[in-house]
Amino acid sequence: AEEASTPSVKVLVTYHSLSGHTERMAEAVASGAKELPGTQVLLKRVGEVTAEDLFSSDAVVVGSPVYWSNMSGEVKSFFDDWQFKFGVFPEFKMKNKVGAAFATGGQVSGGKEVTMLTILAAMLGNQMIVVSGGGAFGASATTEGDSPGIDKGELADARLLGMRVAEISAMLKHGQAR
Numbered sequence: 763a764e765e766a767s768t769p770s771v772k773v774l775v776t777y778h779s780l781s782g783h784t785e786r787m788a789e790a791v792a793s794g795a796k797e798l799p800g801t802q803v804l805l806k807r808v809g810e811v812t813a814e815d816l817f818s819s820d821a822v823v824v825g826s827p828v829y830w831s832n833m834s835g836e837v838k839s840f841f842d843d844w845q846f847k848f849g850v851f852p853e854f855k856m857k858n859k860v861g862a863a864f865a866t867g868g869q870v871s872g873g874k875e876v877t878m879l880t881i882l883a884a885m886l887g888n889q890m891i892v893v894s895g896g897g898a899f900g901a902s903a904t905t906e907g908d909s910p911g912i913d914k915g916e917l918a919d920a921r922l923l924g925m926r927v928a929e930i931s932a933m934l935k936h937g938q939a940r
């Protein structure tokens with residue numbers, strides 16, 4: 763009965779992906795978050811996220827392909843839409859929600875960490891509580907050259923990120939990760 767009366771933690775996992783790599787990572791982040799009982803996960807492309815999706819979430823995990831060592835324009839437009847479409851400022855409507863990032867990039871040293879940091883920077887500017895997981899700045903995967911596609915270890919990192927986001931969100935919402 764106690765379980766049922768505890769409101770579930772809502773995690774929004776959202777991403778941009780043209781050739782499917784970032785989408786695979788997003789699915790793994792989502793399944794990692796679901797591993798914590800009582801977690802509700804919504805998986806959507808950035809362009810499909812509504813105000814209701816955003817504001818009803820306890821956590822938002824954003825994934826981007828690396829475009830010129832940074833988040834893709836579509837992901838940046840998503841963040842810009844937080845103001846243009848959803849009016850987050852000046853009330854800081856995203857304040858104290860958990861935020862995290864993941865990225866895929868063609869090259870080993872092609873800007874995945876910068877990409878995650880710029881995503882986290884947008885979240886920090888919104889007074890969100892940013893967390894890492896999987897890797898030091900979030901979960902990432904190299905998708906071209908000697909390391910084509912997404913491998914098992916990269917999927918495992920994405921799952922770990924999702925789990926950590928769910929755990930921290932539950933701690934903030936309920937005082938413990940259950």
Ligand SMILES: Cc1cc2nc3c(=O)[nH]c(=O)nc-3n(C[C@H](O)[C@H](O)[C@H](O)COP(=O)(O)O)c2cc1C
Nearest residue numbers: 779780781782783784827828830831867868869872
């Ligand atoms: C316009 C453009 C710019 C890119 N710039 C970079 C880059 O600077 N560094 C890098 O490692 N990969 C770069 N890539 C490769 C993508 O990040 C990589 O293929 C990624 O996994 C694609 O993700 P997706 O399959 O989800 O679309 C670029 C790709 C495109 C289309």
